Amino acid sequence: MLLGAVLLGGLPAVAGAASAAVAAADAPQVVIDGLTPGSYSGTCAAPVTYNAAGRVVLPPGPAADVAYSWQLDDKEVRGATLSFPESTQPRSQAVSATWNYGTSNAGAHRVRLVAQGATAEQGFNFTCGPAAPPAYVTFHDMLTPLFRGECNVAVGLRAEATVVADRDTEIQYRVVVDGVPGWPRSQQVNAGVKTHIGDFWYSSAQAGGSGSIRIEVLNHNKPVKEEAYNRVCRAVPSPVPYVRISALTPMAYYGSCDEAPYLTAYGTFRAPAGTQVSYRWLMNGVPLESNMLTVPQSGMLQVQPAWWRQQSKQSGNLTLEVLNNDRPTLTVTQPVNCQ
The missing domain is CATH 2.60.40.10 (Immunoglobulins)
Known part of the structure; x- marks a missing residue:
């Protein structure tokens, strides 16, 4: 059963038709950025919560309304209509869905994000059984950004880490920037093999400064690594x-x-x-x-x-x-x- 729905736009029924503006714009694209916990095998003594995160992307063009929905196993669930302003740059809005699975949901499943002809989908398995002992995950290293540049526009920053597990497993993790958590992500890792994980975010700060980045593994032994990052703003040269x-x-x-x-x-x-x-x-x-x-x-x-x-x-x-x-x-x- 689906419990949650969208991150943006509330929970109204999906609009039946696009506006005239969207007809004039190029077709949207949809992307599923993450599904946690992904394929699951373990105890179902308590409901297992799933989170799907995605994006609806529209090319540059006039203002437009884009209707989208999440589907689970071909069953349409709640969606919304997103309003995109006119822009000469590509436009993107984030959407999400949340649901719980239990013992009656064992088997293969498929989650799909649909927006006016565009489709992205991801399959996963859900298996109930005895709880597996947690893997032991350690951090080998972490990389944090030291931005040096012009602060008059929003900039994309990224943090990365390398982790090692003692057996083949899937880890869930998130990146927390200055106390603000990002979306949970998942990554398959192989025993003893260094594996890169990470995430990005946009910073619109108009002045320099420093802060902290924490990468949290959310399952198994739940290791955490936290380090500093900073921004140094440089003026635009004159003359340009x-x-x-x-x-x-x-x-x-x-x-x-x-x-x-x-x-x-x-x-x-x-x-x-x-x-x-x-x-x-x-x-x-x-x-x-x-x-x-x-x-x-x-x-x-x-x-x-x-x-x-x-x-x-x-x-x-x-x-x-x-x-x-x-x-x-x-x-x-x-x-x-x-x-």
Whole structure:
């Protein structure tokens, strides 16, 4: 039985037809971002709560109303109509559903998110039996963002961690930023194999600052790892260059240094749409192979180097360098904290 419904838009019956505006817009897309606990095998002494999280995405275009619904095993459940304002950028709204399963629901199931012809679905199994002993899960390391850039627009930030379990299992986890929990996620892990988990969020803070990120494993032995992150705001150069590095975000490493830490970073260029940007990354002054990309219609080009091993097991320098146009360059510290 379905208990909950949508995150946005209340719980009215799904609209029977799209508005005239949606007919003029491109068709929506739907995405199921997460289903917890996913396939379940364990005790059913108490009801098992399921959470499905998804998104309805609409391309740039005029204002439009989009009707959607969640379906469980081909049975339509509550939905709503989402209102999207006119925009020149892709638009997205989050939706969710919650329900409980018990002993009478054992078997294969399918959850589906539908919006005016667009469909996303995910299958899962529900099995009741004796409670399995919990797996033992540990954190190997954690990466947190150190944003250096312009704070005049919302920026996407990400936190990641590597976990290891003592047997094949599925873990549920969530990322908590400054005390605000994100959606629960699930990840299949294999015994003894390092597995990456993580999540992203948008920050619209207009000033720099610091905070804390906590990654919580919600099942098994429920380990937790918490580390710091921060934002340093940089003013837009005056006069504004044709191509500029608007953000550079190294990921600070916290964890075991038994082997060389595995690192990454993120950068953003801003330039007129269609501009070709030749750039390269330098790790501790050592240049990597250059790349050439074209700035999309948004005027923002996001880049990421290939993950690399910090063989020194110490903090170093990370540089993003443009090789044409105004040739801007930005160097930041790449922190490594061995624990």
